[in-house]
Amino acid sequence: QKEVEQDPGPLSVPEGAIVSLNCTYSNSAFQYFMWYRQYSRKGPELLMYTYSSGNKEDGRFTAQVDKSSKYISLFIRDSQPSDSATYLCAMKTSYDKVIFGPGTSLSVIP
């Protein structure tokens, strides 16, 4: 079993939709959780970072962490065509390296 699993997608939604992207993990020692966005032919860029259970909001983006279920989510409200990208979840323990999920490809159709 992989340490981090992510909904494979691809996901295609109409502009304005609410998008939910999800990851599950097996290592209960993970304490830090991140979401990266990767546009085509670019490197990933950090979108959200959180280290506690609960919700963290930044504009149209909300990161949700449920440590008891080993489940994290990224919600995108009022999705825009510019949100079309691959979204990678990532996580780490307090002392180890970052582990990335395989990514979910999202297309927002105008």
Add this chain to the structure above:
Amino acid sequence: EADIYQTPRYLVIGTGKKITLECSQTMGHDKMYWYQQDPGMELHLIHYSYGVNSTEKGDLSSESTVSRIRTEHFPLTLESARPSHTSQYLCASSVGDTQYFGPGTRLTVL
């Protein structure tokens, strides 16, 4: 936008050739990383460095080597390229838990 650069962006080369992928960052970060990324797959860490003259192999076995003679420079070398090395190579540097990625080098070995 992160100041981390990779050259070349695209490289097509024949089997057996020696290649060096360049990575430079101007942020003064001590920690730098090389990842391999294949379509639909998670990023695999192949090398990392926590400072000058410090290099370690990552989780994914790789026939490449790296050096870190200057803080800002972290080149990756393949002594004899093979078709199995065809992939995207991403360089990153970090401060705290935030990693900043370069645009990547897409390598094709014929």
